[in-house]
Amino acid sequence: MLLDIATSNFRVFASEAGLSFVNPSLKTQTPKPPQTWESSTYRVAAVYGANASGKSTLLDALQTLAHAVANPGHTLYAPHAQASADLPTTYDVNFTRTGIRYHYTVEAMPWGIRSEVLHAYPKGTSRLLFQRTQQSADTPIEVKSGPSLTGPTAEVKRLLTATDLLLAVASRYQHKTLAPVSQGLRAGTSIASVNRSDQSTEDWVQWIISRLIENPKRWQGIVKALAHMADLGISDVRVQEEQIPPEVLERMRALLAVGSDDLSTQIPDDALPSVVRLLVFTHSDNEGRTFDLGLGAQSTGTLTWLTTAGPAVNAIARGDLLVVDELDASLHPTLAAAMVRMFKDPDINTTGAQILFSTHDTSLLGNAPSKVLAPGEVWFCEKHGTSSEVFSLADFDTRASNNEQKRYLTGRFGALPDVDFSRVMEAIDIARAPQTAG
Structure with missing residues (x-):
């Protein structure tokens, strides 16, 4: 189960940006009875924003990390166009596996992985599993193991190269402790796109x-x-x-x-x-x-519908995370809403499966015939100049009587395209002009 994902210096995100599935009602590192992870998290996260605002990029950050966990050597460095060469691309993710929370951070440089750290929270208190560091391409890889890490860590380190995630190599090597943990982040295992x-x-x-x-x-x-x-x-x-x-x-x-x-x-x-x-x-x-x-x-x-709903049914059956870019593309709004409701219905989704999707379908924000998305399930991407930011609908006044669709379309939250007609006639005149040779 994904709890949250944040990234920085990743394509359009110069500063840290991310989203969370965690309900604000959770005030501790892990749920305390009668709370559970299922009751403390949302099943849905929807990302809205103008074209080229970073919606797909935010989803790509998670998928890039998931593919790197599944495939040692997968490239993680994807800097912002104006970033300094000594600034890493970072990934920061909290997730659960078999009911235990894990916190995983990665710093990627052009030459490989500068830092990779994994903590576990078996009883609500942070425990280091491993910390992997490398100062430059010419320096050795250092691996510090936590006291609770059992398995062939030394053998995994010998196989490790600068461009590999230790978690990915440990998964391939069937490391006793780390291989099961890696399943919570692996593309094609617990994350489908x-x-x-x-x-x-x-x-x-x-x-x-x-x-x-x-x-x-x-x-x-x-x-x-x-x-x-x-x-x-x-x-x-x-x-x-x-x-x-x-x-x-x-x-x-x-x-x-x-x-x-x-x-x-x-x-x-x-x-x-x-x-x-x-x-x-x-x-x-x-x-x-x-x-x-x-x-x-x-x-x-x-x-x-079939190539989205089929994976959705599979994700719900397995308790996985489904990542969908442009959920509403070629789908009637009724079907897009039905897809979301499948994940939110506790009688259908009994495994805690989740869906993370980008969309332009504002009807999901409306009240008719009933509200589909809660404020904590809605995120916005907005671009300022060459960089984007991400923020939640929950940051605004979100009374139950609000029509969030109308408020969004009237610009209350931002994250809308700034349509400028001032040069439309110029473009039309150019299109009308006879073409000249050369």
């Missing part, structure tokens, strides 16, 4: 195909339920296998051979797939007759 790139959509389509192959009965039921929930007109879904024609396989072998250093290389028959797996959706017409359509015949909205 969805964005609106073609590659992300294709990756999640392939993920759905894999789930349908592994457990067709279960995942056919899930996809059909999600399609019914969104009123997509889909009554069934299945994976269809089609043989790849022999001549296509031969051309693929030829292309692979050309790309090899050894032109005499023979590509084994089993090195190439002999079948292609496709998603097929069953639809019904007004007369109740059914017909099948492939993935390419589905609308953008259908693909967006």
Whole structure:
């Protein structure tokens, strides 16, 4: 479970910026009965702001760290354009794993990791697990282990390079103490991400195909339920296998051979797939007759819903964090609200799963038909010059009777684009002017 994330000198964030899932009602380092982490934290964090204000960048900071924990050597240094070369990119995150709170900080330089520190709070008091430091690329890596750290730390240190996170190497080495902790921050393990790139959509389509192959009965039921929930007109879904024609396989072998250093290389028959797996959706017409359509015949909205709702259901089942950039892209506001309500409904979300998303959908801030987002679940990004800041709706007057959608759109909180029409006519005149050669 993510408690909070902060970063500095990360792209558009020159100074420290971040957000928190922790409810202000939590006054101690860890919850005291009858409080629990689930009752002391929000299930949702929504990030609003103008285009290019830093919404996606804030999400990227968390995902960058998560990928570095999963993949040793992943680049963490991503400085602000005007930052001094001796200023590190920093990450500061609090999270829980198996009910224990951890505080993890990282300082990244162009040459690698300058500092990496992990504390645990098993009984509400901070305990050092490890502190890793390196002053420059030419100095040795120093690792200080806390008294409660058990496992092959010396072996992990021998494998460590300047660009690796110790937590990532420890995870790969199956360190007794650190490997389980790392699962709370690993991309693809406890943190999943969805964005609106073609590659992300294709990756999640392939993920759905894999789930349908592994457990067709279960995942056919899930996809059909999600399609019914969104009123997509889909009554069934299945994976269809089609043989790849022999001549296509031969051309693929030829292309692979050309790309090899050894032109005499023979590509084994089993090195190439002999079948292609496709998603097929069953639809019904007004007369109740059914017909099948492939993935390419589905609308953008259908693909967006399935490749977002599918990962959401998986996150809720596992108790994971789902990070979604532009939740409202190609989704009807009713479906975006439904996605949020899935995570907020304690009868549906029984695992403490969370969703962190950016959006322009202001209807989520309104009161009709009912308020979807609480003030502590709403964050704003605002850019000033070349740097952005992040602040919470909870920092403002947030009486229950307020219409936060109207207040936001009228500029009460900032984080809106400053639309300037003063040069529109100039642009139109330029567009109208006849083009000249050269």
